[in-house]
Amino acid sequence: MRLSGRLVTGRKTISDSGFNERAQQLLKVLVERYIREGEPVGSRTLARDSGMDLSPATIRNIMSDLEEMGLVASPHTSAGRVPTVSGYRLFIDSLLTVKPLDSREVRELRKQLFKDDDPKGLVESASKLLSSFTLMAGLVMVPKRKHVAFRQIEFLPLTGKRVLTILITREGEVHNRVITTRRQYSPSELEQAANLLNENYAGAGLEEMHQKLVSEMDRNRDDMNRIMRRALEMAEQVISPKYDNDFVVAGQTNLMNFDELSEMNRMRKLFDSFNEKHELLHLLDESMQAKGVQIFIGEESGYQPLDHCSLVTAPYEIDNRVAGVLGVIGPTRMAYDRVISIVDVTAKLLGAALKKP
Amino acid sequence: MRLSGRLVTGRKTISDSGFNERAQQLLKVLVERYIREGEPVGSRTLARDSGMDLSPATIRNIMSDLEEMGLVASPHTSAGRVPTVSGYRLFIDSLLTVKPLDSREVRELRKQLFKDDDPKGLVESASKLLSSFTLMAGLVMVPKRKHVAFRQIEFLPLTGKRVLTILITREGEVHNRVITTRRQYSPSELEQAANLLNENYAGAGLEEMHQKLVSEMDRNRDDMNRIMRRALEMAEQVISPKYDNDFVVAGQTNLMNFDELSEMNRMRKLFDSFNEKHELLHLLDESMQAKGVQIFIGEESGYQPLDHCSLVTAPYEIDNRVAGVLGVIGPTRMAYDRVISIVDVTAKLLGAALKKP
DNA sequence: GTTAGCACTCATTCATAGGGAGTGCTAAGT
DNA sequence: ACTTAGCACTCCCTATGAATGAGTGCTAAC
Numbered sequence: 001m002r003l004s005g006r007l008v009t010g011r012k013t014i015s016d017s018g019f020n021e022r023a024q025q026l027l028k029v030l031v032e033r034y035i036r037e038g039e040p041v042g043s044r045t046l047a048r049d050s051g052m053d054l055s056p057a058t059i060r061n062i063m064s065d066l067e068e069m070g071l072v073a074s075p076h077t078s079a080g081r082v083p084t085v086s087g088y089r090l091f092i093d094s095l096l097t098v099k100p101l102d103s104r105e106v107r108e109l110r111k112q113l114f115k116d117d118d119p120k121g122l123v124e125s126a127s128k129l130l131s132s133f134t135l136m137a138g139l140v141m142v143p144k145r146k147h148v149a150f151r152q153i154e155f156l157p158l159t160g161k162r163v164l165t166i167l168i169t170r171e172g173e174v175h176n177r178v179i180t181t182r183r184q185y186s187p188s189e190l191e192q193a194a195n196l197l198n199e200n201y202a203g204a205g206l207e208e209m210h211q212k213l214v215s216e217m218d219r220n221r222d223d224m225n226r227i228m229r230r231a232l233e234m235a236e237q238v239i240s241p242k243y244d245n246d247f248v249v250a251g252q253t254n255l256m257n258f259d260e261l262s263e264m265n266r267m268r269k270l271f272d273s274f275n276e277k278h279e280l281l282h283l284l285d286e287s288m289q290a291k292g293v294q295i296f297i298g299e300e301s302g303y304q305p306l307d308h309c310s311l312v313t314a315p316y317e318i319d320n321r322v323a324g325v326l327g328v329i330g331p332t333r334m335a336y337d338r339v340i341s342i343v344d345v346t347a348k349l350l351g352a353a354l355k356k357p
Numbered sequence: 358m359r360l361s362g363r364l365v366t367g368r369k370t371i372s373d374s375g376f377n378e379r380a381q382q383l384l385k386v387l388v389e390r391y392i393r394e395g396e397p398v399g400s401r402t403l404a405r406d407s408g409m410d411l412s413p414a415t416i417r418n419i420m421s422d423l424e425e426m427g428l429v430a431s432p433h434t435s436a437g438r439v440p441t442v443s444g445y446r447l448f449i450d451s452l453l454t455v456k457p458l459d460s461r462e463v464r465e466l467r468k469q470l471f472k473d474d475d476p477k478g479l480v481e482s483a484s485k486l487l488s489s490f491t492l493m494a495g496l497v498m499v500p501k502r503k504h505v506a507f508r509q510i511e512f513l514p515l516t517g518k519r520v521l522t523i524l525i526t527r528e529g530e531v532h533n534r535v536i537t538t539r540r541q542y543s544p545s546e547l548e549q550a551a552n553l554l555n556e557n558y559a560g561a562g563l564e565e566m567h568q569k570l571v572s573e574m575d576r577n578r579d580d581m582n583r584i585m586r587r588a589l590e591m592a593e594q595v596i597s598p599k600y601d602n603d604f605v606v607a608g609q610t611n612l613m614n615f616d617e618l619s620e621m622n623r624m625r626k627l628f629d630s631f632n633e634k635h636e637l638l639h640l641l642d643e644s645m646q647a648k649g650v651q652i653f654i655g656e657e658s659g660y661q662p663l664d665h666c667s668l669v670t671a672p673y674e675i676d677n678r679v680a681g682v683l684g685v686i687g688p689t690r691m692a693y694d695r696v697i698s699i700v701d702v703t704a705k706l707l708g709a710a711l712k713k714p
Numbered sequence: 715g716t717t718a719g720c721a722c723t724c725a726t727t728c729a730t731a732g733g734g735a736g737t738g739c740t741a742a743g744t
Numbered sequence: 745a746c747t748t749a750g751c752a753c754t755c756c757c758t759a760t761g762a763a764t765g766a767g768t769g770c771t772a773a774c
Contacts, residue, residue: 042736055748060737077754078736118535152513156525164529168513172521174533178475253632256625268613275610399767412717417768435724435767 019069023062026050027071028095031083035333040080085298085332088310092295092336099337101345109133113349119143123248126326126350131251133342136330137274141247141284143316143323143354145171148206153197155190163190170203182226245281249274258331260308269305270329279303287313288325293344298332308332312339314347318355326350376426380419383407384428385452388440392690397437442655442689445667449652449693456694458702466490470706476500480605483683483707488608490699493687494631498604498641500673500680500711502528505563510554512547520547527560539583602638606631615688617665626662627686636660644670645682650697655689665689669696671704675712683707 029050033041041049043056043063050059063081066072071087074080083091101109112129116122123140130138149170156164161184166176185193201209252274261267273280283301287294296311306329313327327343386407390398398406400413400420407416420438423429428444431437440448458466469486473479480497487495506527513521518541523533542550558566570586609631618624630637640658644651653668663686670684684700 057748158529172515176531253625253628256621264613268610271610
């Protein structure tokens with residue numbers, strides 16, 4: 001039981017005392033019921049529900065143990081118990097039986113997803129699907145291209161000293177940006193510069209290009225080189241991780257339906273975090289390392305706006321290489337058994353769909 | 358008084374009865390006070406505030422008149438009065454004295470806005486500025502290009518039958534899209550097609566190109582023509598009003614601070630409408646026709662999610678041609694005198710900034 | 715036309731009481 | 745050594761009602 005080391009919250013530890021088969025089973029029933037009903041569950045209810053032929057009094061004793069272990073807590077003296085974060089953790093790690101998505105739904109997911117061809121659209125529909133299947137917020141990180149290979153660059157003169165720079169990657173992504181040059185260049189000068197880059201660097205990685213160009217400039221610091229370098233810098237900026245590290249959210253407003261999040265202030269922080277993206281990206285990045293579905297429960301994420309939420313993620317792969325991660329955000333009290341399957345399946349489908357062409 | 362015709366809500370009309378100078382002045386004071394304090398204002402307060410040397414009793418009589426005219430209402434029997442939509446309307450149309458933005462703030466706005474060069478960035482900062490200056494939600498419609506003039510097109514082969522199409526407009530906008538062709542084309546075929554388009558249609562409008570291409574196809578229905586046409590269709594789709602008709606929102610979450618919108622359901626509808634965009638775009642489009650600042654109060658917009666909000670908009674011009682519209686959304690109870698200036702000034706600054714290069 | 719006075723209406727606040735759910739503890743039963 | 749029944753107790757929740765205060769409409773006098 002790999003968790004035993006971690007759960008030394010109260011006096012008792014798990015190995016220490018009464019955390020036997022029975023207690024586990026009761027915790028399981030409790031969490032399941034709480035997730036279903038949303039209300040603290042008391043000993044009487046638990047006695048009835050568990051089908052274990054124990055009296056409420058006995059249950060109470062066990063609950064007391066669980067509470068001491070920090071797995072459950074009661075909102076106030078005379079309420080039932082609710083799972084704590086550790087309780088959820090244990091439940092998910094060792095008690096939960098994941099409910100495989102029924103095949104009708106898988107078909108539906110696939111159908112919806114494979115409608116779209118272009119990557120941008122795919123990411124968006126995946127996000128929407130996650131949200132509509134879970135009734136929570138869906139998020140999908142845009143696929144990362146490990147090595148951005150240069151294919152072609154174009155410089156088009158605009159008015160004055162402004163030059164439209166278009167960079168095309170081997171993968172067929174187009175990035176463009178207007179740069180302002182030091183002096184005005186003629187169309188033929190620009191064309192020449194583009195040709196130079198296109199001929200010398202086709203297929204190279206962007207960093208590689210940058211390196212070469214810098215050393216080239218040391219030898220030969222003419223205007224042409226300077227504009228090429230500038231262009232490349234811009235291109236790098238456009239493509240750089242900072243930009244390509246992005247995610248798409250759908251169904252944020254679904255979250256407004258959950259009353260555990262009903263406090264405006266909490267909600268606001270949550271929504272702001274969707275817009276800032278920064279911290280959330282960090283979290284997503286982290287879960288991209290994981291093998292399969294990963295779950296952050298409540299404060300586990302260490303990111304305050306998510307305090308009362310859980311984040312369920314799964315990385316998705318293109319050609320057996322992790323390309324990104326997707327997931328859903330919802331209240332800690334969510335139907336994990338179902339959500340996990342949905343996230344899992346969607347990740348696989350998205351990977352396949354992105355690979356397809 | 359151009360409004361008199363419209364205001365036949367209760368029994369009395371404005372021309373009909375007691376809507377004299379004094380009543381107007383009182384309405385003005387009432388609305389101002391209500392906007393400041395947010396609570397129904399009673400006769401005693403009004404008597405004190407107005408500086409008009411009238412007893413509360415007299416005020417009550419006048420209030421009674423105003424109520425009959427549908428300009429004010431009381432939430433319940435023993436509360437003060439609050440302005441109705443018509444009340445706000447009258448206030449804004451003929452009572453309000455717009456407070457010009459103090460020059461320090463104008464400078465600040467200009468400074469923030471002119472930092473950015475590229476149109477996309479400009480639109481975004483304008484939106485953020487609107488939101489941060491008003492503490493409400495700011496929105497900016499992206500500039501419309503009336504005539505999209507063709508400059509250049511490129512076809513780049515991807516894997517299989519997919520072709521990356523890049524279309525560049527005279528204005529330096531880049532639109533790209535992956536199209537799937539009926540059969541696989543060789544790079545030289547694609548180049549040929551691009552050259553054909555580039556040579557024959559440089560500077561033409563997109564619709565014009567489309568026309569010509571169609572008639573051309575009637576004479577000469579070869580593969581090449583078909584792919585060119587397909588490409589053009591895609592390009593049109595990318596550029597078409599539907600796409601270019603878009604807006605950017607900032608500071609949505611500011612709205613969560615207003616308790617008149619605190620009801621989750623209302624909030625949710627409002628946020629959803631930001632995501633759907635469709636209806637809001639319609640409204641914005643409408644106000645693009647207007648000459649200057651335009652205001653929709655509460656249900657006036659005829660769009661339910663905005664029922665308890667006001668929308669203050671102003672079109673912005675590039676080179677004396679209306680290019681788009683921007684504005685803010687907030688609770689009906691907002692400081693119109695200030696907001697109007699902010700919207701007005703921002704529109705002018707954005708227009709100038711977009712023109713600059 | 716204006717004002718004072720008065721009865722009246724509501725929202726809001728507060729204290730109070732009763733009911734219900736559920737607990738912890740203790741002592742008895744197995 | 746568990747398990748259970750019983751009981752006192754705690755705490756939330758929902759009336760209920762009274763007191764308060766703000767503000768109104770109406771009437772009659774100025």
